[in-house]
Structures are given as C-alpha cells and as structure tokens.
Amino acid sequence: MISKNLISQIRLLHHKKHRDEQQFFIVEGVKSCIETLQSNFEVVHSFATNRLSETDINNSDIQFISEKEMERISCLSTAPEMLCIVKKPTCHLDDLDEEKPLLVLDAIRDPGNLGTIIRTADWFGFNQMLCSEDCVEFTNPKVIQATMGSFTRSKIVYAQLSDYLATQKKRTVYGLYMNGEPIQKQSFKPNDIIVVGSESHGISEAVAAHIHTKIEIPMFPHAGATPESLNAAMAAGIFMFCYRN
Numbered sequence: 367m368i369s370k371n372l373i374s375q376i377r378l379l380h381h382k383k384h385r386d387e388q389q390f391f392i393v394e395g396v397k398s399c400i401e402t403l404q405s406n407f408e409v410v411h412s413f414a415t416n417r418l419s420e421t422d423i424n425n426s427d428i429q430f431i432s433e434k435e436m437e438r439i440s441c442l443s444t445a446p447e448m449l450c451i452v453k454k455p456t457c458h459l460d461d462l463d464e465e466k467p468l469l470v471l472d473a474i475r476d477p478g479n480l481g482t483i484i485r486t487a488d489w490f491g492f493n494q495m496l497c498s499e500d501c502v503e504f505t506n507p508k509v510i511q512a513t514m515g516s517f518t519r520s521k522i523v524y525a526q527l528s529d530y531l532a533t534q535k536k537r538t539v540y541g542l543y544m545n546g547e548p549i550q551k552q553s554f555k556p557n558d559i560i561v562v563g564s565e566s567h568g569i570s571e572a573v574a575a576h577i578h579t580k581i582e583i584p585m586f587p588h589a590g591a592t593p594e595s596l597n598a599a600m601a602a603g604i605f606m607f608c609y610r611n
Contacts, residue, residue: 368413368431368439376411376439376451382503389454391505392441399448401515408453413439417447441507454505457523459530462494464537467554467609469495470527470561472573474598475502481512482599483562488516490606497524498573527561531576534559539578541569542601546580554609562602565595581605 376392378384385391390410393402396418403409412428415436428448437445462468469492474480480502487495502509504522513520531539540552541561561577563569569577583596583604596604 368429368435372411373435373438379451380441380507382506385454385503385505390451391454391510392507393450393452393510394440394442394446394448394507395511395514396446396448398510398513398515399450401518402450402452405518407455407518409450410453411451412448413450414448415445442511457521459496459523459525461521462496462523464534465557466494467492467557468559469602469606470531470539470559470573471495471497471501471602472527472561472569473498473500473564473567474562475500475564476598477502477506477508478512479597479599480504480506481509483602484509484513484520484522485516486599486603486606488513488519490603490610492606493519494521495523496527496530497522498527498570499524527570528572528576531559531573534576539576541574541577541580542605543568543580543582544595546582549581549583549605549608552579552581552608558609560605560609562598562605565598 379388379390379392393399399412403412413431413436414428415433416430433445436449440446440449469487471483484504501524504517510517537557537559538555539559539561561569561573583601
C-alpha cells in the first residue's frame with residue numbers, strides 16, 4: 367500500500383512547476399524503469415503492480431501496489447505495470463565532450479519530437495545534446511515515455527545556445543535548413559556540431575549567426591510534391607544516419 371500523502375506528492379510531479387521545485391521526475395513502463403534502475407540515475411521510489419512478480423524485476427527495493435493505486439499516480443491514460451520516481455540529474459556545459467559530435471536543439475517544444483530525437487540519437491551513438499532554454503524539458507513525462515529508456519544513456523544540457531556556440535571556434539557548426547548544401551555531399555568530422563530548429567520557426571537568428579554551413583535534406587522530386595518541411599525528429603534522424611556513413 368502507498369500512503370495518501372505520497373500519492374499526492376507524486377501527482378504533483380505531473381506538472382513542470384513541481385518537477386522543477388522538487389527536482390524529481392516520473393518514469394513509467396517496465397522497460398524504461400528497469401533501464402533507469404540499472405543506470406547511474408538516482409531512483410528514490412519504485413513501484414510495480416501485482417501483474418509483475420518479484421522474479422520478473424528482481425529488485426528488492428520495488429514496492430508492490432494495487433492497480434488502482436498505480437492509476438492514481440500514473441500520467442498515462444492506461445496505467446503501467448511499473449513506475450519510478452527519479453532524481454533529476456545535473457548536467458552543465460563543462461560536461462560536454464568537445465571531441466565528440468554534438469546535437470544542438472533550438473526551441474524543440476513538442477515532447478514527442480524531443481523524446482524521439484533522444485531515442486534516435488542513442489541508436490546512432492550521439493550521447494550528448496545541448497538544448498535551448500525554451501526547449502521542452504527532457505523530464506516531461508511524454509518525453510521520457512517517447513525515449514523508451516534512451517534518456518538514461520544521454521547527456522542533456524540546457525543553456526543559452528549562442529553563448530556556447532561562440533566559444534566553439536575550432537569546430538564546424540552545421541545547421542539544417544530547407545535550402546542549403548546537400549547533406550550527402552558533406553565530409554563530417556568526429557566532433558562536428560549540428561543545429562536542428564523547430565518545424566514552425568526554424569533556427570533562430572541568434573543561433574544562425576554561429577552556423578558555418580547550411581545543409582539540407584533534399585526532397586525526392588515527385589508529381590504533386592507539396593510538403594512544407596520535414597518533422598524535426600525525422601530530420602535529425604536522417605542527419606545522424608548520414609553523419610555515421
């Protein structure tokens with residue numbers, strides 16, 4: 367059984383204001399929770415329903431609760447079998463490795479997009495990214511859900527982008543645009559920086575001032591082609607594939 371007070375505290379974490387104040391966030395789903403428990407993240411509470419057995423998860427710190435209780439603390443419309451409360455990590459600009467590629471996200475506000483980018487970056491071995499301060503927080507429950515556990519292997523820093531980029535004089539900064547040099551003709555280096563902007567506004571002027579090369583993902587010509595742009599997560603994924611090939 368879980369106390370009413372703890373239920374109330376967890377429900378507050380559904381909202382950004384309280385996640386910021388308490389510095390905790392929610393992870394839901396068996397796969398994501400197990401990956402979090404096996405990572406360096408600090409898990410302060412872990413819950414599972416009786417649909418799981420102790421042998422399924424093999425962790426003595428997990429508290430078993432009823433499905434009704436899980437429904438009360440979950441952010442999802444269908445309550446998961448497992449849920450964890452996790453301490454928010456602290457990452458700074460100094461934690462970024464300047465010898466590795468860096469994905470820079472400018473005003474990505476859609477949680478599904480950010481979560482998909484984090485998951486795709488994990489697939490392609492991009493384990494660090496820099497987000498503008500107006501990006502959606504990666505601890506948003508919808509972002510965490512979309513990452514499918516990949517957030518546990520990602521170093522995610524929020525900062526003023528133009529200030530950081532101004533210090534990166536020895537690295538090439540690429541920007542994804544609708545009109546630029548074809549991406550497949552680029553020769554990328556091991557520590558390049560790539561900037562991805564939002565679908566609605568693109569890359570901001572302040573960030574654009576630090577971009578050395580504009581690149582584009584060419585549209586395949588076909589009859590009646592009218593798409594305005596690529597989804598930001600899709601564009602980031604195509605870039606990462608090209609970068610690794």
